[in-house]
Amino acid sequence: MTQAPLRIGTRGSPLALAQAHETRARLMAATGLPEDAFEIVVIRVTGDAVQDRPLSQIGGKGLFTKEIEEALLAGDVDLAVHSMKDMPVAQPEGLSLDCYLPREDPRDAFVTLTEHAGLADLPEGAVVGTSSLRRRAQLLARRPDLRVVEFRGNVQTRLSKLAQGVAEATFLAMAGMNRLGYADVPARPIPPDAMLPAIAQGAIGVERRTDDARVAEMLALIHDRDTGLRLAAERAFLAGLDGSCQTPIAGLAEIEGDRLRLRGEILQPDGSRVMADDCTGPLEEGADIGGVMACRMRREAGPDFFAAWS
Ligand SMILES: NCc1[nH]cc(CCC(=O)O)c1CC(=O)O
Numbered sequence: 001m002t003q004a005p006l007r008i009g010t011r012g013s014p015l016a017l018a019q020a021h022e023t024r025a026r027l028m029a030a031t032g033l034p035e036d037a038f039e040i041v042v043i044r045v046t047g048d049a050v051q052d053r054p055l056s057q058i059g060g061k062g063l064f065t066k067e068i069e070e071a072l073l074a075g076d077v078d079l080a081v082h083s084m085k086d087m088p089v090a091q092p093e094g095l096s097l098d099c100y101l102p103r104e105d106p107r108d109a110f111v112t113l114t115e116h117a118g119l120a121d122l123p124e125g126a127v128v129g130t131s132s133l134r135r136r137a138q139l140l141a142r143r144p145d146l147r148v149v150e151f152r153g154n155v156q157t158r159l160s161k162l163a164q165g166v167a168e169a170t171f172l173a174m175a176g177m178n179r180l181g182y183a184d185v186p187a188r189p190i191p192p193d194a195m196l197p198a199i200a201q202g203a204i205g206v207e208r209r210t211d212d213a214r215v216a217e218m219l220a221l222i223h224d225r226d227t228g229l230r231l232a233a234e235r236a237f238l239a240g241l242d243g244s245c246q247t248p249i250a251g252l253a254e255i256e257g258d259r260l261r262l263r264g265e266i267l268q269p270d271g272s273r274v275m276a277d278d279c280t281g282p283l284e285e286g287a288d289i290g291g292v293m294a295c296r297m298r299r300e301a302g303p304d305f306f307a308a309w310s
Helices: 014-031 066-074 133-142 155-163 174-180 213-222 225-240 283-301 303-307
Strands: 006-010 038-042 079-083 095-100 108-112 127-129 147-149 169-173 187-189 204-209 249-256 259-267 274-282
Touching (some): 014 174, 014 204, 014 213, 095 213, 095 225, 155 169, 169 174, 204 213, 225 283, 249 283, 259 283, 274 283, 283 303
Parallel strands (some): 006 038
Antiparallel strands (some): 079 204, 095 204, 108 169, 108 187, 249 259
């Protein structure tokens, strides 16, 4: 008897579909099962349906995941593929998220159709487009003279806004462009020291029902250990700061030999204050490193720092 195909739930955006196809390819390679053992099921989500308002106004993290998690819990799909950057730190009862694919480039990129080589070269008062609270705060911290305008939509939409002169530059995740194969997008990666990326940027997670042993076994085959160690630190840092999409937080963990290094940053939304920290510890202790760093930064920042967040 043949088994019914495993249904892989995903959003319908080009990037989400690329991530679902990568997940299926890895599952096929790891299990030896044929392509038709897996079916990609597109699920419509609130975050995609609303294009005309900033995400922070419609609600934070969860906008891209709620409907997919409901489909998973209802048994309409068996796995769900997510950009980990968009995932809340805790999953609903009954779901587990402990499978990560090898991480893509976590850096942000500076994207412009002009000759300006980077943020520092933009003329006084230049307009930049981004809908990310983190990127906005980081930009204004370095260049308070810039004007930030709301920029949503996929890579193509953002590029055509640049072509129309709506803004001189925008910022995108390298991971998205690499996964979509957009080699010709005029994007220059920004070193993490200049712009620390979002927590978990560039990482894909595969969620499942906690009690689905068959899927758990398959996902264990494709889990990338290094990505797991890094995300444990970054997500513990986020959890310790009580973060959501509404909060300008950045963080990046990297493996340096047998040590894990975590850099973190919190900002005021207008860029008027920035706090940064840098911590190194044993590879397997990411969750502690992230938690301790969050605690320390909370204390040093003081309650006023967080008042603007609510
Ligand atoms: N918030 C949307 C989102 N979620 C994940 C990515 C990029 C890919 C990734 O970080 O894995 C993007 C777009 C962007 O920030 O440019």
